[in-house]
Amino acid sequence: MVKAYDVRPAHVQFPLHPDTPSGGIALAELFAGRGLDLNAMHARMKSLMDAEGLPYARRERTYNSRLAQELGKWGEAAGRPAIHDALYRAYFVDGADIGTVDVLAGLAERVGLPADEARRVLSERAFRAAVDRDWAHARALGVTGVPTFVAGGRAVVGAQPYEALERLVQLAGADRR
Numbered sequence: 001m002v003k004a005y006d007v008r009p010a011h012v013q014f015p016l017h018p019d020t021p022s023g024g025i026a027l028a029e030l031f032a033g034r035g036l037d038l039n040a041m042h043a044r045m046k047s048l049m050d051a052e053g054l055p056y057a058r059r060e061r062t063y064n065s066r067l068a069q070e071l072g073k074w075g076e077a078a079g080r081p082a083i084h085d086a087l088y089r090a091y092f093v094d095g096a097d098i099g100t101v102d103v104l105a106g107l108a109e110r111v112g113l114p115a116d117e118a119r120r121v122l123s124e125r126a127f128r129a130a131v132d133r134d135w136a137h138a139r140a141l142g143v144t145g146v147p148t149f150v151a152g153g154r155a156v157v158g159a160q161p162y163e164a165l166e167r168l169v170q171l172a173g174a175d176r177r
Contacts, residue, residue: 001165005174007151011076011084013069013134016146017062024063024097048159055093063091064099066131071104073127073134075113082111 001007017030027038042058049056068087075083086107090096096103101122108118121127141150149156149165152172156164 001162001169004166004177005169006177007169007174011072011081012138012143013072013131014138014143014146014148015135016065018064018066020062020064020099022064022099024061024099026061027059030062045159048161051161055089057093057095059092059095061095061097063097065091066099067101067104067122068098069131069134070122070125070127071108071118073130074118074121075108075111077127078113080111080113083108083113086111 002009017025020030031038046056046058068091072083072087075081087098090103090107091098098104098107101119104122105115105118109115138148141148141155143150143155145157147157147159149160149168151168151174154168154171156168
């Protein structure tokens with residue numbers, strides 16, 4: 001998108017399942033009683049990800065992402081936005097518990113950030129306020145799920161094909177490069 005249009009994406013964190021306990025929760029338990037077909041949900045996501053050339057694997061658990069979001073904010077501030085790709089891969093491909101400091105420190109190191117500094121940032125909760133501001137901003141925008149793409153006062157919710165995102169930025173008035 002950024003190659004074709006004059007847009008500046010920004011990651012804004014959102015509290016999806018913020019009460020997820022340490023160690024995570026099985027997706028079957030999280031969605032119990034909602035009448036959802038987890039196999040169909042996975043197949044839809046896998047199809048969308050495959051169409052975009054993105055890796056995606058079946059997950060059985062979800063983990064609390066609060067610390068991962070704080071690490072993401074730190075990575076951005078430190079000039080390493082690739083931390084978001086590393087977090088994505090760890091969670092959606094490897095099924096890693098992104099709620100643990102050890103996992104997060106390892107991800108930080110993979111993108112060129114010092115693991116010991118990542119541990120310090122996470123233990124001091126240095127980016128807690130930044131994530132709190134993001135959560136408040138997301139609530140103000142009316143975000144209820146992830147991912148949500150917002151441009152020009154319009155939003156598209158959920159994993160979407162490129163064409164849907166292209167329509168969103170066109171409607172927002174983004175100029176072609």
